[in-house]
Amino acid sequence: MVKLIAMDMDGTFLGKEGVLPEGAIDEIKKLSDKGIVFVVASGRSLDSIEAMFEPVKDIMGIIAENGSIIKLFGKELQLKTLPQQHLGDIEEFLTEEIGYPVIKTQYREYMLPYSHDHFSEISHLARKLVRVERIGEVVEPVVSVAINVVNGTMPQVKTELEKRWGEHMRIIQSGHFWVDMISLGTTKGDSLEVIMQKLDINKEETMAFGDYDNDIEMLELAKFSYAMCHANQHVKDVAKFECESEQILDIIKQHC
Template sequence: MRSYLEDDLSGVRLVASDMDYTLLADDKSMPEDMPGRIRALEGAGALFAAASGRPLYTLRDMFPDSWDHMAFVTDNGAAVVCREDVVFKSLIEPATVQALTEFTLEGGYGLPTVCGLDACYVREQDRRYDDVFRTFYHNIVYVETLDHLAAEVNKFTVYFPEGNAVPMRDEVYAPAWGEQLSVTCGGAVWIDIMNQGVDKGTGVERLCEHLGISVADVVACGDTDNDAEMLETVGHGYLVANAEERMERFADFRIPSNNERGVAQVIDAVLAARRA
């Protein structure tokens, strides 16, 4: 794959980045001075967007000094927010949430979590994984049962502690649900399920419509399955060096790894190109 340094970034209006193993280092730390970079992009006539499987309330906590100067493609595109404006949200029907819960529990496939707009609902008996859940869901409500929750739900996520989410998606969830819902993996331990047509790619498209810009003028950075549609959709699809080889078919260029702060280097390159 070619290096991003060979790309023409002069027309870029939006930089969208995945979080885990893309923007964030392996230790979950953020690049230095991200607030400064985010505000600099805005000042240069561009915008930064965090594109993640995480919900809005968690992502805003991660950008406390700049959330109102950026955009969010949250829950893999199930909710899109630009600064303080809700651009889009896609809620899963309660009957579908119930059916997914029963399918997961009756099959013994993994640990179900129900992701609402304001909180993530988890069974009390799965509290032992709280440290893992808390990394992604800052607002967790533990309940005795997930049956018939009275919540606005936009994502159903299954946690696989043994790291077998990808084969479980391919062999179990996609065959059973793939024709009616969007089924993807957020790394080795998460299967994420949203409404059909919801993914990071369509989320970025909706954000571009709101901003009045073309997807051709977007840089997207990612590393794994739930980034695939986003990388294919935009004009500048960038894969971090630490991504698995199987992801290369979705992107055009390579950038340095997450631990080398590749996304920060891309932002700096976009700023230099915008100012040239």
């Protein structure tokens, strides 16, 4: 019997339109009534996830910032931050020829000057996006740095980030144009495992859906693992099944 459902957001549950499927909130309520825990696992900010799931945020689990933040039933279980001493060097490295960074704290996101013209492209990430002149103006602990990489340069940028900071933080591609810098050793899978242990739920009782590299560890923890049909082959190789975003709610209803 399925007791936990772990769900990636962009490219998976949200589909091509970037919105929740019709009936999603009601279905999460029904799952909760049955004792089944719905867990969102995303690279998005905690604030944006809670806003999207406002009616049910306290009866579900949230894994935000690719695993850096965990909340379960409205209570914080984990908050991992980046080592502060490297942020200045990261700022010196990043330019508009490389990409547009968003510096993310637990409840607020910050944007550097050269990203201003790019604001419309990244404002969907959070409701509280603040413009600053330098990273040094950010006083809260930084949870992650998300970089919207210039088209066609992802392999080079990711390789250079790993070369410079791979010993101090995890560099993970979270979308076709996005690379995230998060706390070393942090994955969606590790954070999902924290929730599973807390609730005494095992792999045989877990279902997971994802579409990108940052979902692999999460898919490996689920007996019922689904990769989206558009996923890269190495993601599909990890999952046991494939489906389209439009099929997800029907699959959940069949199993639960």
